[in-house]
Amino acid sequence: MQQKKGIAILGSTGSIGTQALEVLEQYPDYFDLQVITANRNADLLIEQAKKHHPNTVVIADESLYEKVKNALWDDDIHVYAGADALSQVVSSNEVHTVLTAMVGYSGLKPTIAAIEAKKTIALANKETLVVAGELIKKMALENNVAIYPVDSEHSAIFQCLTGEFQNPIEKIYLTASGGPFRGFTTEQLQSVTRAQALKHPNWSMGAKITIDSASMMNKGLEVIEAKWLFDLRPDQVDVIVHPQSIVHSLVQFEDGSMKAQWGLPDMKLPIQYALTYPDRFPTKFERFNFMDYPELTFEKPDPKTFRNLQLAYDAMDAGGTMPCALNAANEIAVQAFLEEKISFLQIAEINEKTMHAAATKGTPGLEDFVAIDSESRAFATGLIK
Numbered sequence: 004m005q006q007k008k009g010i011a012i013l014g015s016t017g018s019i020g021t022q023a024l025e026v027l028e029q030y031p032d033y034f035d036l037q038v039i040t041a042n043r044n045a046d047l048l049i050e051q052a053k054k055h056h057p058n059t060v061v062i063a064d065e066s067l068y069e070k071v072k073n074a075l076w077d078d079d080i081h082v083y084a085g086a087d088a089l090s091q092v093v094s095s096n097e098v099h100t101v102l103t104a105m106v107g108y109s110g111l112k113p114t115i116a117a118i119e120a121k122k123t124i125a126l127a128n129k130e131t132l133v134v135a136g137e138l139i140k141k142m143a144l145e146n147n148v149a150i151y152p153v154d155s156e157h158s159a160i161f162q163c164l165t166g167e168f169q170n171p172i173e174k175i176y177l178t179a180s181g182g183p184f185r186g187f188t189t190e191q192l193q194s195v196t197r198a199q200a201l202k203h204p205n206w207s208m209g210a211k212i213t214i215d216s217a218s219m220m221n222k223g224l225e226v227i228e229a230k231w232l233f234d235l236r237p238d239q240v241d242v243i244v245h246p247q248s249i250v251h252s253l254v255q256f257e258d259g260s261m262k263a264q265w266g267l268p269d270m271k272l273p274i275q276y277a278l279t280y281p282d283r284f285p286t287k288f289e290r291f292n293f294m295d296y297p298e299l300t301f302e303k304p305d306p307k308t309f310r311n312l313q314l315a316y317d318a319m320d321a322g323g324t325m326p327c328a329l330n331a332a333n334e335i336a337v338q339a340f341l342e343e344k345i346s347f348l349q350i351a352e353i354n355e356k357t358m359h360a361a362a363t364k365g366t367p368g369l370e371d372f373v374a375i376d377s378e379s380r381a382f383a384t385g386l387i388k
């Protein structure tokens with residue numbers, strides 16, 4: 004019998020994590036759930052552990068260790084706590100693939116640990132590549148580790164490239180829904196609320212990425228992610244607004260031919276593809292019906308109004324630690340917006356000011372990213388008070 008594929012899900016209690024568990028549940032003969040982790044949501048983590056019986060669970064917040072440990076006392080499951088434990092558990096011999104579904108900068112160190120342990124990476128945590136793309140790519144190469152994208156746009160590009168590895172990419176187009184404020188002017192954006200920003204028209208996601216989608220920062224982060232994943236120059240990565248979110252992204256080859264991957268928006272598909280690659284397993288996901296979408300439309304993005312998209316291109320052009328500074332500022336600003344301490348437009352203002360203040364380092368190592376991340380967070384926090 005074929006050996007089952009051992010899976011670690013970092014961030015199992017989030018939007019991607021819970022959908023990944025649904026995927027694994029469909030193929031019990033193929034997947035073997037080894038590790039699940041959460042930050043503070045102990046109740047859901049315990050519920051998931053009791054239902055899915057992983058070998059190990061980790062709660063990042065150490066104050067919740069006793070609660071999780073006591074709840075799983077009789078279940079023959081290893082329980083650990085703390086940020087360092089996240090990095091340690093991924094290196095278990097039983098783990099084949101690590102799905103990085105944590106949010107933000109917190110994904111960086113566990114991803115590095117997983118690469119060092121030569122685990123295949125199914126990468127949802129785009130911030131890891133935004134912060135330290137060059138380092139991660141170098142480490143993956145040195146350790147002969149594959150990084151399969153989970154982000155729907157990058158999964159689309161990855162799927163379009165199947166069978167094309169000898170054929171250089173001329174350009175890629177990342178599609179963007181435009182989010183809830185598509186077409187808004189700066190004046191209209193001045194008064195938008197947290198509740199409006201959290202209402203994405205096509206996708207149901209975690210709070211941070213939903214705000215990033217509304218501000219176009221998500222697309223900016225994806226542009227940087229794509230540069231590293233597919234080894235592209237900045238001018239080879241373009242963004243096109245596609246409000247229906249049916250075409251998930253496109254590749255243009257040097258003969259002018261374009262390939263797109265499309266279907267109904269459902270993150271379970273790219274999650275599954277990253278976990279089963281190169282195979283496609285049958286699913287019962289709802290199928291696309293042409294008659295429901297008589298028109299697919301495309302528009303130019305508006306980086307003047309949605310400043311974050313331009314800032315991401317600027318950070319990518321500057322290179323080095325600049326994307327790390329932008330990411331740190333954005334995490335602080337988005338959190339402040341979610342806590343209703345700043346307005347929607349202030350997110351981009353804080354990001355821009357932090358970038359201007361940030362020192363850049365050309366070929367940074369991990370310690371440089373750690374330093375720039377914490378300096379930029381402190382600077383951005385200072386702008387909020």
Ligand code: NDP
Pocket residue numbers: 013014015016017018019020040041042043044045063103104105106107109127128129130153154155206207208209210211212270
């Ligand atoms: P959620 O906010 O829904 O979930 C985040 C997960 O990470 C939760 O399990 C959370 O635990 C855990 N977590 C948060 N902070 C920490 C921390 N400091 N240490 C350890 N664990 C932590 O996020 P999403 O699932 O929406 O997104 C996850 C990643 O996937 C992001 O990088 C996002 O950009 C990317 N992505 C998401 C998509 C989506 O559809 N949601 C689509 C494409 C990419 P707890 O529940 O305890 O807080």
